[in-house]
Amino acid sequence: MRKIVFTGIVALGGLLTANAQCKTVSTLVENFDTWKDINKCWTAQSGKAMLYNNEKRIVFYSMTNPGENMYLITPKIKAGTYTLSLDISDNGGETTLELFSINNTADAKSYVSIAKSSKITGDKKVFTISLKKDSNLGLKVLLNGIHQAVYVDNFSLKPKK
Template sequence: MKKIVFAGIVTLAGFLTAKAQCTTVNKLSENFDSWKEINKCWTAQAGKAMLYAGDKKIIFYSMNDPRENMYLVTPKVKAGSYTLTLDVSDNGGETTLELFSVDNPSDTKSFASIAKASKITGDKKTYNISLKKDTRLGFKVLLNGVHQAVYLDNLSLQPKK
């Protein structure tokens, strides 16, 4: 009986520890080098395509499903003004990136655009954003061709001083 109670306490502590690691942040600095899969504090929605961590970056891959809406969502970020920078490139073709504030990662109706979709050109992207409330950031990638890929790396979200 003591073993069962102890196992229950250890399991509950594990759940509480995992939840505590996904707290609201006031900055992000991620190069994705150590990711073997999407971090549990982030959310990936790939639809019928693929969105995964690999080759020390995040890869959005269309497979045979072009025009699929694919989203990568950060942990919750504290309200405030920020500078967001990231490296984003593709393997050719027409691709776009749009930035959202996200209330509920599992409900795309809660996504509100904060930076219009822009063509991915291989250049570093910089955004100045202002969050009125604690929210997550969502990156929507749109691929227009079969076997297209977009690569996201070196993401930095820093508070403005």
């Protein structure tokens, strides 16, 4: 019994330590080249579809589940005004990107849209975003067809001067 309790305490301590290492940031620059899986300080919410790292970029893939709410969520970001740029493309069809300020990644009611949904055209996207308080940034991708994919790379979030 002692071994079971001790193992549980060690496992819980490991989880708390892992989360404690994810600090609030004011700059994020990520090309996803070194990721083998979604980074522990980021969150992937894919519903019944797939969101994963492949070929040094993030892939949102609908499989046979178009219309899923799929989010890639950054680590917590300090309040302020930022310039966000990213390379985003798709494999065809109707796809869109929307940005959200997220206060609690586990509570969808805390997701607040901060940039209107825009069509993904294969071009670099640049946004000016304002966060009123420390929060996570969510990239919501909507895929409207089966076997559709959206690719995200060269993510850069820097304080606006």
